Amino acid sequence: MAHAATLEHPVENSDAAEVAALVARSRAAQAQIEHYTQAQVDALIRAMVWAVAKPGVAEKIAQHTVDETQLGNYDGKFLKIFRKTRATLFDIIDDKSVGVIEEDTARNIVKIAKPVGVIGALSPSTNPEATPVIKAISAVKGRNSIIVAPHPRAKLTNKLICDLMREAIVKMGAPADLVISIDIPSVNKTNELMIQCDRILATGGSAMVVAAYSSGTPALGVGAGNAVITVDDTADLDDAAEKIRMSKTLDLAASCSSDNAVILLDAIYDEMLAKLQSKGGHILGADAKAKLQNVLWEDGHINAKVVAQTPQFIADFAGFNIPDGTQFFIVPETGYGADHPFSGEKMTVTMALYRAKDIDEAIFLTNAIQAYQGQGHSCGIYSRSDANIMKLANATRTSRVMVNQPQAASNSGNLWNGMRQTFSLGCGSWGGNGTNNNITWRDLINETWVSKPLVTPKDLPSDDKLFGDVIAKLR
Known part of the structure; x- marks a missing residue:
């Protein structure tokens, strides 16, 4: 044409x-x-x-x-x-x-x-x-x-x-x-x-x-990615820490499925944070956080100069020091939305860290963070509690809930799960897409x-069977 x-x-x-x-x-x-x-x-x-x-x-x-x-x-x-x-x-x-x-x-x-x-x-x-x-x-x-x-x-x-x-x-x-x-x-x-x-x-x-x-x-x-991961008090913390590291650092976080925010429940917060540090996570203080924020975004958009770069490159570019062995940044955060840019997608080895008193607050935070960016894409949970897993799955506006798996390597399909293999992830109406599927x-x-005729045509049931007690309620 x-x-x-x-x-x-x-x-x-x-x-x-x-x-x-x-x-x-x-x-x-x-x-x-x-x-x-x-x-x-x-x-x-x-x-x-x-x-x-x-x-x-x-x-x-x-x-x-x-x-x-x-x-x-x-x-x-x-x-x-x-x-x-x-x-x-x-x-x-x-x-x-x-x-x-x-x-x-x-x-x-x-x-x-x-x-x-x-x-x-x-x-x-x-x-x-x-x-x-x-x-x-x-x-x-x-x-x-x-x-x-x-x-x-x-x-x-x-x-x-x-x-x-x-x-x-x-x-x-x-x-x-x-x-x-x-x-x-x-x-x-x-x-x-x-x-x-x-x-x-x-x-x-x-x-x-x-x-x-x-x-x-x-x-x-596809919609924007901004994966939020919850670690509850039943999780295998060593397994969770290693898989979060793997997901956060895969291809230097080039994927929008990389763990952008991690929520730790109160009961395991200190222990899990120590394990993340042992995996190469470096906690940024207020000064380094401000310097990182200055280089991660330009005019409200992610700065292409730091996307999928090494921690050392980003630290040098931003002007703060990091210890040897740093694999990713941990940025403590409490807020969400435009006034808290670290709650959004970062496309770098930067992970926002949140604290929740229980699974209900973790669900609230997940929805609040993804209402800003990433709604409909994916979230994850490390847990041995089916009740917590299904509670989060039922209450979040997301197309994928990855359970005890590294998010970036899993939500688009991998040999250890049954998700269809792709790099195109539908996010449903939550993300402005027409499909939720991989x-x-x-x-x-x-x-x-x-369509061929049924061997035995269906019979329309009686009004009493079809409408039941609705009839009485509407009289």
Whole structure:
């Protein structure tokens, strides 16, 4: 859907034409696999993952990503490209995505999967190594093609990964243009992609997600992350401390699922805080907290210069000292909302620390913190009490409650839980999204429902049975 050229907007029209050409190529490639069998589709996605995750290549991609973006660290990037992509493939490989995918015998309904067409995917600078792969195999699993618009800070990484997948696709006998990278990205090109594609899969900053929802194209967006973790008085404190450290430091907190706030119940507060310190947590005093606040935010927005950087870099940048062995910052906090920015998302190895007298106050704090930022995304709890776990789950406005698991490594799926593997986390109406689920290939297809008459039609029950005592109450 290229726009007519005008003298007033030559750049915009050039971008529109460029994207239109990419979409045409993508649509032609998708048409060639529209009638692929399940075996053909699954062979394609196996090849796509192997091309980027095989030994030797995964290491190269991990280092390339760190070198280009200057975000996170090698270990985190390698974990995502080597392990997360494999886990995602493993999670979907046995799913039936071609032909009849579901039969509801009680209702006599059969559901048939149909491709959407061209998927327009946004890829962030914080997870540019695995995001294009995961989105691409989800698209192709549904017999779609995909065009990936990267963050400019990760454009070379995106091209490297997409080119490797394209080469693998060709070797499998399919058209390379099932995966296309926008090699020289811009906001205008991304906007054009969102207008011209058939469905948008948006992961990135809030501005781009809003743009996706405003494009006029059906969009799957995600809400802001600001995970809040509660440790109650029944928890295994050693286990909790290690998993919080793991989550808080994974890829230097590049993920929005990193533990942004931790709530400790009174009964275990001192003991648990000591354990967090033993894991490399450094408590900031008032002066260091003020200095950190000055560099974490600029004009109310997270400062890109400190995102996913080492504790030492941030401390030097802010102008305060930290002891050797510091892995993350612990910032004591009592408030929440705009006047207490540490209650929001930080995208750094910075953890706000709260104290609650009991599980009820922890629930109150979780909701108050996430009403400011992160509502609908995820929270977690370390506990041996099913009563506390379910109380928190029932009372919080969240799509995911991760129990006794490192949040950043778990809510998007991992081998130790049953969550679907993805990097796109729907946050429901709480986060301004249309879905709560972990977005995967099932969200990237159309479904035809075939309805046949029931063998025995249903009988409408009598009014007495259907309405019961309501009748008497309404007289």
